[in-house]
Amino acid sequence: MKFIVLLLPFIFVNLVSCTTDINDDANQNGPVLVLNQGIHGSGNASITSYDPFTGEVEQNVFSRQNDGRPLGDGAQSANLIDGSLYIVVNNSHKIEVVDPESMVSSHTINMDGELSPRYIEKAGNNKAYVTTYTDSVAILNIESGEVTGYIDTGSRTEGIGVSGQRAFVANTFYPGFSPANYVSLINTENDEIIKTITLRDNPSVVKVDSQGRIWVVCNGSFGEENGAVYVLEGEDGSIIETIELNAMGGNLVFYEDDQTAYIASGGIRVINMNELTISNNLVSTQSYYSLGFDDSENPLLYAGDAKNYAQAGVAIIYDVNGARVDSFSTGISPGFFYFKD
Amino acid sequence: MCFRVRICFLVVILTASILPAYSQTLSDTLRLDDIIITATRVPEPRKHQPIQVQIIDSVTLKLSGSSSLAQILESHSGLFIRNYGPSGASTISQRGMVAHQTQVYWNGFNINHPMLGLMDVNTLSAGMISSIEINSVGSSAYGGGSLGGSIQIATNDNQTGLDVSQSVGSFGRIISSGGAGVKGDHWQFNAQAIRDYSENDFPYRDYTRNPTEERKRNNNKVETRSMLANGGYSFGKSEVRSGLWYSHSQRGVPGPIQSQTMRANQEDEFLRWHGNYQIEFSEVKLGGKAYLNRQELNYINPQDGINSLSTNTSGLFEIPVSYDYSKSIKLNGIMAASRAWVESTAYNDEAPDRTHYSAQLNPLIVLIDRFKLYPSVRVDHYNDFGHAFSYALGLNYAVVPQSLIWRAYASSDFNAPTFNDLYWPDSGNPDLQPEEGWKMETGFNSTLLQGNFVQETDGQVFISRLKNGIQWIPGERVFRPQNVREINARGFELQSNTAFLTDSYTVKIAQILSGTWSTYGKSRFPGDQAQGKQLIHTPVWQYKMSAILDFGPLNMMITPRWIGTRYVDEDNQNAIEAYSVVDYSLAYSLKVVGITTDLQWNLMNSLNADYEVIPYYPIPGRNHLITLRISI
Numbered sequence: 001m002k003f004i005v006l007l008l009p010f011i012f013v014n015l016v017s018c019t020t021d022i023n024d025d026a027n028q029n030g031p032v033l034v035l036n037q038g039i040h041g042s043g044n045a046s047i048t049s050y051d052p053f054t055g056e057v058e059q060n061v062f063s064r065q066n067d068g069r070p071l072g073d074g075a076q077s078a079n080l081i082d083g084s085l086y087i088v089v090n091n092s093h094k095i096e097v098v099d100p101e102s103m104v105s106s107h108t109i110n111m112d113g114e115l116s117p118r119y120i121e122k123a124g125n126n127k128a129y130v131t132t133y134t135d136s137v138a139i140l141n142i143e144s145g146e147v148t149g150y151i152d153t154g155s156r157t158e159g160i161g162v163s164g165q166r167a168f169v170a171n172t173f174y175p176g177f178s179p180a181n182y183v184s185l186i187n188t189e190n191d192e193i194i195k196t197i198t199l200r201d202n203p204s205v206v207k208v209d210s211q212g213r214i215w216v217v218c219n220g221s222f223g224e225e226n227g228a229v230y231v232l233e234g235e236d237g238s239i240i241e242t243i244e245l246n247a248m249g250g251n252l253v254f255y256e257d258d259q260t261a262y263i264a265s266g267g268i269r270v271i272n273m274n275e276l277t278i279s280n281n282l283v284s285t286q287s288y289y290s291l292g293f294d295d296s297e298n299p300l301l302y303a304g305d306a307k308n309y310a311q312a313g314v315a316i317i318y319d320v321n322g323a324r325v326d327s328f329s330t331g332i333s334p335g336f337f338y339f340k341d
Numbered sequence: 342m343c344f345r346v347r348i349c350f351l352v353v354i355l356t357a358s359i360l361p362a363y364s365q366t367l368s369d370t371l372r373l374d375d376i377i378i379t380a381t382r383v384p385e386p387r388k389h390q391p392i393q394v395q396i397i398d399s400v401t402l403k404l405s406g407s408s409s410l411a412q413i414l415e416s417h418s419g420l421f422i423r424n425y426g427p428s429g430a431s432t433i434s435q436r437g438m439v440a441h442q443t444q445v446y447w448n449g450f451n452i453n454h455p456m457l458g459l460m461d462v463n464t465l466s467a468g469m470i471s472s473i474e475i476n477s478v479g480s481s482a483y484g485g486g487s488l489g490g491s492i493q494i495a496t497n498d499n500q501t502g503l504d505v506s507q508s509v510g511s512f513g514r515i516i517s518s519g520g521a522g523v524k525g526d527h528w529q530f531n532a533q534a535i536r537d538y539s540e541n542d543f544p545y546r547d548y549t550r551n552p553t554e555e556r557k558r559n560n561n562k563v564e565t566r567s568m569l570a571n572g573g574y575s576f577g578k579s580e581v582r583s584g585l586w587y588s589h590s591q592r593g594v595p596g597p598i599q600s601q602t603m604r605a606n607q608e609d610e611f612l613r614w615h616g617n618y619q620i621e622f623s624e625v626k627l628g629g630k631a632y633l634n635r636q637e638l639n640y641i642n643p644q645d646g647i648n649s650l651s652t653n654t655s656g657l658f659e660i661p662v663s664y665d666y667s668k669s670i671k672l673n674g675i676m677a678a679s680r681a682w683v684e685s686t687a688y689n690d691e692a693p694d695r696t697h698y699s700a701q702l703n704p705l706i707v708l709i710d711r712f713k714l715y716p717s718v719r720v721d722h723y724n725d726f727g728h729a730f731s732y733a734l735g736l737n738y739a740v741v742p743q744s745l746i747w748r749a750y751a752s753s754d755f756n757a758p759t760f761n762d763l764y765w766p767d768s769g770n771p772d773l774q775p776e777e778g779w780k781m782e783t784g785f786n787s788t789l790l791q792g793n794f795v796q797e798t799d800g801q802v803f804i805s806r807l808k809n810g811i812q813w814i815p816g817e818r819v820f821r822p823q824n825v826r827e828i829n830a831r832g833f834e835l836q837s838n839t840a841f842l843t844d845s846y847t848v849k850i851a852q853i854l855s856g857t858w859s860t861y862g863k864s865r866f867p868g869d870q871a872q873g874k875q876l877i878h879t880p881v882w883q884y885k886m887s888a889i890l891d892f893g894p895l896n897m898m899i900t901p902r903w904i905g906t907r908y909v910d911e912d913n914q915n916a917i918e919a920y921s922v923v924d925y926s927l928a929y930s931l932k933v934v935g936i937t938t939d940l941q942w943n944l945m946n947s948l949n950a951d952y953e954v955i956p957y958y959p960i961p962g963r964n965h966l967i968t969l970r971i972s973i
Binding site: 041072105114174176177307 | 548549550551553596597599600601603644645646647648765814815865866868869870871877907910911912914915956957
């Protein structure tokens with residue numbers, strides 16, 4: 001910790017450039033969980049529960065349901081795999097496996113202390129890939145909770161998307177934090193890298209749409225406004241289109257029924273998923289730390305405002321036309337939305 | 342004479358080599374009046390200063406068994422120390438202010454790190470320190486960054502004879518030290534060396550694991566080697582003094598328990614030299630002071646691919662002049678020039694430097710014998726961001742001479758941006774302005790002396806405000822420093838020193854109670870919920886006590902402290918629990934044919950309190966230290 005103070009600006013750079021994500025697979029109404037990263041290094045990550053019908057908000061859900069045990073440091077993402085919710089807590093080097101209804105932890109997957117798990121995706125029968133923010137992807141045996149191997153990608157792994165037997169992994173930084181600029185395409189059947197696809201600096205978010213296309217958001221070079229969204233073929237990773245952001249890249253969510261994507265990049269901007277063009281009409285001019293999309297019968301866009309990352313944040317709810325509907329208080333640094341069934 | 346604390350006569354430290362060290366407890370208390378303080382740059386007895394001054398004396402330091410300056414301040418001062426564990430950083434919160442608003446001085450020379458603007462007080466070995474003065478003087482005395490106040494440390498520069506000691510303790514702690522000093526009619530020289538090593542592999546309860554586990558702290562060892570040499574020569578009305586201080590510290594950096602950095606380590610190394618010359622011409626004292634510093638601070642974390650190396654170099658030269666214009670007016674002035682530069686891998690290929698000039702006037706005006714005024718003014722010029730002015734006015738009025746003093750002090754303050762603030766690649770802000778602030782305080786000192794009983798009570802209330810404070814706030818991609826922070830602090834400090842002397846024993850009790858309400862001022866960004874809330878990691882309430890029983894050759898010290906709850910987020914939604922800790926010390930001193938042998942046992946955290954000062958940084962439970970010291 002000693003030199004952390006000297007490194008604060010460095011940490012902040014990474015904190016802000018930490019991309020956040022959303023599970024937008026759910027297609028039904030249900031409560032919303034907000035994963036709050038907490039203050040970096042302070043171990044005060046938490047989960048906020050919000051019921052859009054009653055407006056009821058409950059803070060510290062994980063801790064309340066697990067005998068006061070803290071969630072940890074840096075709740076990064078969550079994913080529903082085989083009926084359990086896997087909550088990835090990157091700076092605590094662990095994954096909490098909970099019942100998605102009760103939020104009671106069934107077990108904890110403690111990873112090697114050198115790993116900072118970021119995202120988890122199912123990658124086959126009884127197998128999941130975990131990006132680690134090191135130069136590898138961890139292969140997790142879901143049943144045993146054991147890491148069975150690693151796939152070396154050469155730089156820090158961040159976002160991940162799986163389409164069929166293909167996993168696309170964003171490589172965002174090299175060790176030492178010089179920017180990386182490629183995506184690793186992995187065959188999930190044999191866990192081998194098929195090829196790397198060079199894109200632009202700092203690929204971070206990877207999403208798979210209903211057509212099996214891969215969307216990769218590159219934040220762009222530091223100090224330059226050259227972020228971009230790449231749309232790739234799901235089979236071989238060939239580039240279908242490059243959407244220039246002329247700003248830093250950020251979170252990306254899909255509203256598939258309307259073939260619309262929303263991206264946090266210089267405000268919340270709209271991408272036409274058919275034409276693969278970006279509109280200059282902004283849903284919001286405010287920069288948000290996270291986005292989530294509830295594609296239920298009453299579709300709503302959620303945006304997380306982390307303020308200065310040292311106090312409770314706010315989630316703002318918009319309708320699909322960009323009208324502000326509601327807001328609620330979250331924990332510190334709301335970085336990820338999960339929509340329960 | 343010494344820059345900081347001069348003892349006109351009956352010098353306590355000088356007698357330390359002649360008398361058993363622990364027999365001075367009452368005399369220390371009685372002689373507090375005699376200690377000349379230069380915190381305001383005006384040499385006057387402590388009680389006659391316009392500000393509250395706390396002194397931690399050599400006896401307390403010896404009995405405390407502390408490893409670092411941080412541990413001493415944590416137990417014996419009114420400051421709050423943000424302690425990240427035995428091998429982690431320890432930073433100061435004084436009167437509710439942030440760490441870079443307290444400046445630390447060695448022999449009057451600032452030793453805060455120029456890149457950070459603050460001092461990690463865990464890097465200074467306690468064994469080198471002979472006394473500590475804590476005061477609240479403003480920028481017009483020593484320069485910027487003093488809205489909280491300043492800490493003046495004096496190193497062991499008056500030792501004579503030979504002194505060796507060896508300590509062993511819990512968690513692999515081993516301390517070896519030795520020193521020697523010689524003295525002639527007009528000269529003196531002494532040298533001292535210390536090695537302080539500890540594995541710090543103490544057990545702790547990891548409540549972040551599922552299920553909770555009892556674990557041992559790893560990558561937590563600290564090894565510090567320090568050497569100090571001092572010399573002085575006086576001829577006629579002139580005096581030359583010089584000191585050299587070297588320290589090398591190597592430590593693991595384990596990080597918080599939930600995200601441990603098992604291979605991170607840090608190296609701190611510095612070499613500091615000062616030279617002072619002073620000559621007297623009737624009513625005029627003229628001096629020249631020089632200071633050179635070279636400091637390396639390297640942090641290596643293979644896990645994250647971080648290899649951050651830095652070297653800062655600085656030099657300062659100042660000319661102090663004092664002139665007793667009349668019985669009523671004493672003039673003190675200083676002109677100084679300094680230069681500092683940093684080479685750091687963090688700054689890529691840049692090597693920023695700063696040239697700094699200052700001039701100040703700190704007169705003393707005695708209106709009547711019982712009423713003294715302390716006006717002061719100072720101007721600073723920095724090559725990288727321009728001018729800053731600061732001024733202060735203090736007063737001291739003896740309501741009842743020798744028994745009841747009333748004092749007041751007001752000052753304007755500033756603080757220069759740090760090198761990181763200005764030059765951090767892609768984030769530093771060259772347009773930053775100095776932080777500004779002001780503070781006002783008033784208080785009293787009462788002394789009751791009846792027979793063998795002495796009771797000194799010293800109280801102070803204060804209010805201070807930081808404006809244009811520099812804080813790193815989020816931009817689109819990175820945090821950048823901006824002049825947005827405002828802090829309003831107010832509170833009180835109540836100190837009590839009690840001493841009782843009989844033919845067979847002495848009791849000395851020091852107590853400090855403080856209440857500090859330090860809150861965020863104006864809103865810094867839309868939706869800022871912190872306005873009016875207590876600063877994070879800043880307790881409102883603190884109580885500390887040390888009681889020393891001097892029973893001939895047997896000495897005992899008990900040091901309890903209680904620290905109130907602290908918030909861990911800016912909007913005060915989450916707090917960390919209050920804690921209380923009790924330390925004990927027992928020492929036996931035997932003097933035979935000129936050889937003094939001391940055997941000392943320290944019991945730290947005697948109640949085995951399970952607590953954290955900063956969340957997820959465990960503190961050792963009950964632990965011991967045994968010391969054998971031989972002095973000739």
